[in-house]
Amino acid sequence: MADNMTHTAFATTHTLSGMCCLVSGQVAFAGSGPGDPGLLTLKVLQALQEAEIILYDRLVSAEVLALAGPEALLENVGKEGFGPQMSQDEICERMIAHALRGKKVLRLKSGDPTIYGRLDEELTACEEAGIAYQIMPGITAASASVASIGQSLTQRGRNTSVRFLTGHDMKGFADHDWAALARPGEVAAIYMGKKSARFVQGRLIMHGADRFTPVTVIENASRADERVLETTLDRLPADLADADLSGPALTFLGLAPRQSRAALADLNMELA
Numbered sequence: 001m002a003d004n005m006t007h008t009a010f011a012t013t014h015t016l017s018g019m020c021c022l023v024s025g026q027v028a029f030a031g032s033g034p035g036d037p038g039l040l041t042l043k044v045l046q047a048l049q050e051a052e053i054i055l056y057d058r059l060v061s062a063e064v065l066a067l068a069g070p071e072a073l074l075e076n077v078g079k080e081g082f083g084p085q086m087s088q089d090e091i092c093e094r095m096i097a098h099a100l101r102g103k104k105v106l107r108l109k110s111g112d113p114t115i116y117g118r119l120d121e122e123l124t125a126c127e128e129a130g131i132a133y134q135i136m137p138g139i140t141a142a143s144a145s146v147a148s149i150g151q152s153l154t155q156r157g158r159n160t161s162v163r164f165l166t167g168h169d170m171k172g173f174a175d176h177d178w179a180a181l182a183r184p185g186e187v188a189a190i191y192m193g194k195k196s197a198r199f200v201q202g203r204l205i206m207h208g209a210d211r212f213t214p215v216t217v218i219e220n221a222s223r224a225d226e227r228v229l230e231t232t233l234d235r236l237p238a239d240l241a242d243a244d245l246s247g248p249a250l251t252f253l254g255l256a257p258r259q260s261r262a263a264l265a266d267l268n269m270e271l272a
């Protein structure tokens with residue numbers, strides 16, 4: 001493990017001085033961002049161009065993959081979508097096998113690899129196989145989504161903290177501190193929240209949340225086909241069903257698009 005850490009620091013330092021950022025026989029876990037290739041970090045772009053093997057997830061966009069070097073072998077290890085699913089064990093085995101063959105391996109995950117990315121299982125697999133690795137952050141869906149609606153994740157006087165939640169976990173719908181989330185002014189970014197919308201709504205209202213709490217769902221954030229659904233906690237499940245979103249979507253509890261808030265403020269001034 002100590003050796004791994006040394007290698008990680010070595011690879012990272014050399015990127016900054018303009019040299020290679022990937023090392024043969026090692027794995028780089030990188031975030032591809034939410035889809036727009038303009039949101040890639042320079043480091044991940046360099047890794048895409050140097051990698052010999054790129055194992056990528058289902059939500060990594062085609063535009064990002066198009067930036068891979070011409071010699072790179074691209075393997076779709078997405079765990080959902082069309083075709084047979086690949087198990088986590090199989091993904092780990094493929095990744096380790098490539099690294100043991102001395103390849104420069106890039107494990108590309110959507111958004112930021114440290115957020116709902118099942119990164120730790122793969123880090124453990126590297127450690128058990130004695131493979132050194134490094135982690136390259138990416139822009140997470142919540143950052144891209146909040147930018148799309150012109151809001152801040154935190155705002156003085158409104159919310160001094162923000163929570164990242166998942167709609168479901170390995171056991172089913174995920175449980176959270178609903179009483180805390182139901183308080184006025186709370187902001188939460190809910191990943192994988194489409195199917196759990198009714199469950200989340202029910203739990204929050206049961207714990208005293210205002211039914212008119214603003215909720216915004218951003219589908220395909222940062223991509224050409226991005227859509228924004230503005231609703232309230234009360235209407236969330238019904239509006240989601242009507243919108244029939246098919247792409248990845250991020251649900252913001254407690255945030256409305258900035259323009260609609262501004263429109264409301266204007267209206268209030270006119271009425272005053």
Ligand SMILES: C[S@@+](CC[C@H](N)C(=O)[O-])C[C@H]1O[C@@H](n2cnc3c(N)ncnc32)[C@H](O)[C@@H]1O
Pocket residue numbers: 034035059109110111112113114115116117139140141142145190191192193218219220221222223248249250251
């Ligand atoms: C397995 S999680 C991966 C999250 C990713 N690691 C990140 O940091 O954004 C997949 C979920 O992320 C969200 N997501 C990913 N890309 C998105 C996008 N472009 N627009 C909206 N939500 C997105 C959706 O909630 C999706 O169900």
